[in-house]
Amino acid sequence: MRPGSLSAACAAVLRRDLLLAWRRRGDIALPVLYALIVTTLFPFALGPNDDLLARVAGGVVLVTVLLAMLLAFDALFRPDLEDGSLEQLMLAPQPLALMLGMKILAHWLSTALPLIVIAPMLASMLHLPAHANAVLILALLVATPLLSLLGAVLVALTAGTRRSGMLLALMLLPLCVPVVIFAAGAVSAAQQGLPWIAPIAWLGAALALLLILAPLACAAALRIAVDA
Amino acid sequence: MRPGSLSAACAAVLRRDLLLAWRRRGDIALPVLYALIVTTLFPFALGPNDDLLARVAGGVVLVTVLLAMLLAFDALFRPDLEDGSLEQLMLAPQPLALMLGMKILAHWLSTALPLIVIAPMLASMLHLPAHANAVLILALLVATPLLSLLGAVLVALTAGTRRSGMLLALMLLPLCVPVVIFAAGAVSAAQQGLPWIAPIAWLGAALALLLILAPLACAAALRIAVDA
């Protein structure tokens, strides 16, 4: 890997972001804790009624994971924008879309993956049955990269504006309504013993498409954001 | 009001924070929109089952308002800390606790109040009956200042750290469990036609106490966090 070559650049970006995540490994734990906390808040608000909780379990866990990811999105480009390293990335002699793809990958690895690991536990605290739990994990494995990619495009669009987290939530939530519907649909079908493969397949198809389009869109959006 | 006098200082801080909120009035709208969207996600995640929704309505609205406030907390001291104006405030010849009280007041006015205004609408979207709705507003009117005050102490503690959003959530949860339980208890009692005044009264008593203690704790925490 010659310095400055494409693979070296990809590796440099990926390594940098994972290293930063590791330096702040406390921050990796935080979305997980956040999800844990939001999930525990629901029984307090709804009352300790096991039946009721089991009925809302799948939906609550999905929404919670979504919210936790949402909060972490702000850290995708903003710190880089504020300390000037995003400009350095944009001025580098490498395709920006690919570099951003690496950043998104690193971000998914460090935020979504821990959430997926913890999700089954959250679900069973709310008494989701075990077989639905497996489908929940599958749904999350497809839905979270999708959310990461969608989120990245929007973060890029809002990067130039000052306010962030909230604006992002606002823009991302309508986009994730379909994702939530399909994922929650799969889980609730599994819970009721119905076939659940179709919604997952739809999500998979969307993921394949976005894997290519999102980094490109991201790059375009960032160029606009920095220009303004 | 002589410049530099106590009342002038209070007024200056309050005016400044409200002015800043007004300059970014988009940001005031954001928690509201966030709450709106999270609430709309629930029917999608849970399926359009009116009975189920009505049962969870009070709890969902409370949790949502809490989460929306949580997101806005970070902006209470952090921007001031980053641009150095918090140092200016701490070095000013005025009692810090009082100045912080003003900041908390401004923050409550600009984030919680709009949420309280919108809450009945959110609740009725989830089919909460009207009489429970009135209790919900009352509960929010007592619970949100309580949360603001509790949150402020914790935000002050995290002020010296780099990033805080999620850490704040983690720290706030144990503190807000009783608040959520009492507020949700009141709403659900009202929903079932039971007496609901006792939990509200408890919250009110706690509020009276914290109105005095929290700003002092906040000042102490801030001095620790900024290391004085």
Add this chain to the structure above:
Amino acid sequence: MTTENPPTALLEAEGLTFLRQDEPVFGPLDFALCAGEVLLVEGDNGSGKTTLMRVIVGLLRADAGELRLDGAALDRELSRGRILFLAHHLGLKADLSPLENLRVAVGLYGCREAITPEQALHTVGLQGYEHEPVRQLSAGQKKRSALARLLLVPADIWLLDEPFANLDREGIALVNRLIERHADAGGAVMVTSHGAVTFLHGEPRRLRLSA
């Protein structure tokens, strides 16, 4: 300008030391700052100039030594408002205009007589930018907005951390003039700089930090 036999020192340090991980950032320092005096703190990058100012102002706590104000041990409660600190971070809200920022400072710290925030902005050369949000100002213009605070706030000790950075020549001259005028009026100034301090009459006293 430099009074060699001071009547009483406004600000005095004795054996002042600050440690980071038990290594001294600056060693035991003794210095006195009298009314009408300018103390130039010099030192290489990383020698602890910024740290010293943060210690004096009470944002960091010294590990050893004593600070005295007017001859008595420094009491943070009583001394607040006497010392004005201009830091690397300027303490401006980016969304407010320079004028609004100054008004807040005046509300908190009080205001000198016979000067208004508008006049102060005029003096630092920001006429025409009073109502622009600070966010949209250039690096030097931001610095000037922060400097306007010096004109308004009735503090007698100024701590200025690299007040010259980012300023053009006219700006540098302006700061030199401000410092001189303050010292002549009986105030005291402590400045860090990498070599832009030049006064019309006399030389400032120097304190050299070495790490």
Add this chain to the structure above:
Amino acid sequence: MTTENPPTALLEAEGLTFLRQDEPVFGPLDFALCAGEVLLVEGDNGSGKTTLMRVIVGLLRADAGELRLDGAALDRELSRGRILFLAHHLGLKADLSPLENLRVAVGLYGCREAITPEQALHTVGLQGYEHEPVRQLSAGQKKRSALARLLLVPADIWLLDEPFANLDREGIALVNRLIERHADAGGAVMVTSHGAVTFLHGEPRRLRLSA
């Protein structure tokens, strides 16, 4: 050092204009930057120096005029990596050490021959700080970490926005030496500064912005 009859200009601007809300931030500018040349951009605070650099580098879009690289219209895709921009914001990650920061830059921009990041840090006077997180460095030490990038990255045009701010005298001399060496080796440099540029042989060409 200054070649008055340039063979071909490395970077040329013709009628370059940037508007903000239809008012020009800098007027129609014509200048040429040849190999081996140093162009000093001067101007008061707020005259548009930073803005000019951001336009050249492609972070802002010019409203009129043309930029040429090696005589041909500037194509951002082809030209990337040729121009190195040192901005007010230094582009350092505060959680990484100077060494790790440089390694990222090398991965992205490539590396000159016969120099390693460690050596570059040594040259800018940061030996002993290679593994400290950048967050814990002083203002001048941060600047030095950013300057080390100049030594490593194989770009021939340098745009330096106030590279001297926050540096001590030895640091200022260091930057002057770096600029001279780069120009002597056939590179081109564009610098903004409020008066710290001093070269051993010859004077830089000047471009004056006035707002």
Add this chain to the structure above:
Amino acid sequence: MWPSGRVADVDAFLHMGGYAAYVWPAYAVFFLVLLIDFLAPNLRRRRLLRELHARMQRQKARDARKAARRTPSDPHDPTSTPLDS
């Protein structure tokens, strides 16, 4: 602990009256977590001492550099003239 040859007893013991799947994991978690808790500071201590050693070496490098810088510089060095205003 058990008289030799009574394999059946050991089996019964391990079987835990049908609750082996709950009892043994519980004990495993107890010992595992406490073991990690006990060993973690040892590892950290070793790392700390190694880092401190390295830092002391670096400190030496810094001191050496500072000593070098304190040697008087060329009085004709143009960069050593203060900036005028």
Add this chain to the structure above:
Amino acid sequence: MKWIPLWMHRLSSPPTFYRFATVMRPWFMALAVILTAVGLYGGLVTAPADYQQGDAFRIIYIHVPSAEMSLFVYGVMAAAGFIAVVWRLKLAESVAMQSAPIGAAFTFITLVTGSLWGYPTWGTWWTWDARLTSELVLLFLYLGVIGLYHAFEDRRQGARAASFLVLVGVINLPIVHYSVKWWNTLHQGTTVRLFGASKIEGDMLWPLLVMMGAVHLYWAASLCGRVRTDLLSLESGKQWVRDLAQREGR
């Protein structure tokens, strides 16, 4: 700090405490191991099976000691935290902050063993009962303290801030406990009474008491180890640590 007895004052000097901890740690640990062996022999082998729960009840010998420790450690942490906030004593800061991971470990064990016990006896891993819920909140409190401590760059500052949070938690924990109880009875009685009637017998009891002793000794050993290590990094500029690093740090 006149009220501190002389030996305590001496012990609170980091190098002294370092030496004290280095010497005591193996002893505490050895005793803890011996007591554990005895207690578990009694608990797992000699104690008869419970007439209701069969052998599942044997989880008690780790569950109850851990549960007790989870509260005990918080108490110690709060006491040390108070000293840290008021007097800024380095050793107290260290003890408070190094208690947190130990307490969190015991709380975690309590939750896991309780769940593993709950499944065969109650038929569920988890219910939102008052005691369980407050234990979960306690875990969050521990994690919050740890998180806050590590969020600071300056470790002593972080220790003071987190100690402040510990003190807030002291006030809050009983409030949570009672509000959760109240919340539970508002709706329905999720009343699963642990061991309601069956009085614990001597054969079952003594191993439990021995295990209680063992975990306390373990706690002492673990705290010694953690504080000792922490002092090294807090005092890394001092000569005694440098000498140590010169000797052992390669």
